[in-house]
Amino acid sequence: MKIEEMLQHAKEARELSYSPYSKYAVGAVIVTKDDKFFYGANIENAAYPSGICAERCALFHTYMHGYKKEDIVALCLVADSELFPYPCGACRQVIDELMPKDAKIIVGNLENKYMETSIRELLPYSFDSANLEK
Numbered sequence: 001m002k003i004e005e006m007l008q009h010a011k012e013a014r015e016l017s018y019s020p021y022s023k024y025a026v027g028a029v030i031v032t033k034d035d036k037f038f039y040g041a042n043i044e045n046a047a048y049p050s051g052i053c054a055e056r057c058a059l060f061h062t063y064m065h066g067y068k069k070e071d072i073v074a075l076c077l078v079a080d081s082e083l084f085p086y087p088c089g090a091c092r093q094v095i096d097e098l099m100p101k102d103a104k105i106i107v108g109n110l111e112n113k114y115m116e117t118s119i120r121e122l123l124p125y126s127f128d129s130a131n132l133e134k
């Protein structure tokens with residue numbers, strides 16, 4: 001799937017954001033090897049920490065359809081900001097566990113400006129399942 005298409009899907013997902021508190025709507029789409037795509041958006045709550053970010057929403061959505069880490073090829077995120085919506089620390093930890101280390105992560109905005117990275121770049125020296133082995 002082309003990056004422009006992913007950005008378009010992420011914008012559609014963003015329309016589903018529930019973000020009355022921050023007023024910062026984020027849309028996410030996960031793309032799988034068989035060209036399926038799964039949407040996520042940030043869903044906030046009056047008890048602030050109970051909300052969830054767009055990328056975790058999209059990843060959990062993907063897993064609930066039976067897809068696993070090795071099926072995922074990309075995550076694309078958009079927000080309406082010059083500064084791209086880089087995943088927060090908690091999302092980086094979840095992405096590290098649930099997506100391949102070198103899968104594409106595209107962060108962009110409504111003007112189709114974007115940059116491409118990976119969780120390997122965003123979270124080097126991560127703590128993962130390997131650390132729990134002796």
Ligand code: THU
Pocket residue numbers: 019022024026041042043044051052053054055077085086087088091
């Ligand atoms: N947010 C995301 O959904 N993803 C990010 O990458 C950064 C932040 C959300 C959380 C909250 O609903 C709002 O953006 C402001 O922090």
